[in-house]
Amino acid sequence: MGSSNWNLGCDRVFLIMASAVRRLKGLVAATFTPMTTMSDLNLPVIQQYVDYLIEKQNVRNIFVNGTTGEGMSLSVQERKMLAEEWVKHAKNKMDSVMVHVGCLSLEDSKDLAAHAASCGADAISAVSPSFIKPSSQDALVMYLKEVAAAAPSLPFYYYHIPSLTGVRYQVFDLMGKMQKEIPSFRGVKFSDVNLMDFSLCIHNYKEFDLLYGVDEQLLGALACGAHGAVGSTYNYLGKTTYKMMAAFEKGDLLKAQELQHTIQKFMVYVFDMGWGLPEFKQIMSLNSGIDMGPARLPLLSSLQPEHHESVKSKLKQLNPL
Numbered sequence: 001m002g003s004s005n006w007n008l009g010c011d012r013v014f015l016i017m018a019s020a021v022r023r024l025k026g027l028v029a030a031t032f033t034p035m036t037t038m039s040d041l042n043l044p045v046i047q048q049y050v051d052y053l054i055e056k057q058n059v060r061n062i063f064v065n066g067t068t069g070e071g072m073s074l075s076v077q078e079r080k081m082l083a084e085e086w087v088k089h090a091k092n093k094m095d096s097v098m099v100h101v102g103c104l105s106l107e108d109s110k111d112l113a114a115h116a117a118s119c120g121a122d123a124i125s126a127v128s129p130s131f132i133k134p135s136s137q138d139a140l141v142m143y144l145k146e147v148a149a150a151a152p153s154l155p156f157y158y159y160h161i162p163s164l165t166g167v168r169y170q171v172f173d174l175m176g177k178m179q180k181e182i183p184s185f186r187g188v189k190f191s192d193v194n195l196m197d198f199s200l201c202i203h204n205y206k207e208f209d210l211l212y213g214v215d216e217q218l219l220g221a222l223a224c225g226a227h228g229a230v231g232s233t234y235n236y237l238g239k240t241t242y243k244m245m246a247a248f249e250k251g252d253l254l255k256a257q258e259l260q261h262t263i264q265k266f267m268v269y270v271f272d273m274g275w276g277l278p279e280f281k282q283i284m285s286l287n288s289g290i291d292m293g294p295a296r297l298p299l300l301s302s303l304q305p306e307h308h309e310s311v312k313s314k315l316k317q318l319n320p321l
């Protein structure tokens with residue numbers, strides 16, 4: 001007993017020291033998973049994808065196998081291959097690679113967490129299971145604790161996305177429990193519109209990274225003190241979003257608002273068309289010139305060739321490459 005307590009203490013000291021020098025800041029692109037026309041993984045384009053994010057979007061952090069990456073639609077084996085490939089190409093080029101390891105099965109999540117550590121990822125993150133949902137907040141934290149313990153040397157981020165998981169516990173109510181129970185707990189990827197909950201987390205848990213995940217209202221989160229942001233649109237609107245963040249930091253609120261509204265206009269166009277993830281994936285192909293392929297079933301895209309030019313020209317206005 002004594003020795004396991006000592007080990008926990010040791011991990012905690014190590015992590016606190018590590019976090020003192022390294023804090024996740026700025027934009028994190030939630031990567032798409034490149035696929036062939038047959039929906040198999042297309043690993044060879046990942047190197048080009050990493051270079052594109054750095055050179056064209058100025059984005060130096062990635063979140064792999066998340067929602068945008070269709071992580072839940074991939075097999076455990078595919079997720080491992082992707083994690084390895086992203087880490088291999090991002091090492092020494094990017095600041096950090098966070099691998100999402102959330103699954104419906106705790107065993108699969110632990111397996112993926114241990115794998116992420118062994119292949120050199122910088123951090124892991126997990127959503128709550130969403131089909132059979134946690135019985136209580138404590139049960140969720142117990143679950144996350146086991147996932148995090150499978151990769152004790154990696155910072156762990158809880159991924160809060162109630163619109164998809166249906167697990168709606170306020171993060172503020174979970175923070176203290178995660179801090180107490182999970183030695184490697186480092187922060188939250190917060191993909192919800194509830195800015196009061198977000199703000200309460202920031203102000204009461206200052207040592208943790210609170211990364212915002214609703215791209216179209218990031219400015220509101222910046223005003224609450226967001227430390228960074230993780231999202232799908234930073235794949236193609238990274239530069240524009242950085243401009244908005246710079247304006248905000250300089251105190252030029254009018255310019256920041258204008259840039260946020262410009263991004264919102266694009267999102268309104270996309271949402272009015274009824275578009276979502278499969279179309280975002282095509283939008284990424286159109287913008288980057290790197291073929292992302294189709295999304296995997298059960299997703300199907302409704303973006304037709306006649307939309308291509310209009311999407312391209314809207315993006316060009318927003319984020320000239």
Ligand SMILES: CC(=O)N[C@H](C=O)[C@@H](O)[C@H](O)[C@H](O)CO
Pocket residue numbers: 030067068161163164191213214215216230231232233
């Ligand atoms: C539901 C979903 O995929 N949310 C993403 C992050 O968590 C966001 O990055 C959105 O894709 C983005 O805000 C566009 O709505």
Ligand SMILES: CC(=O)C(=O)O
Pocket residue numbers: 030031063065066067068069213230231232
């Ligand atoms: C958008 C996001 O953060 C994700 O794809 O998981």
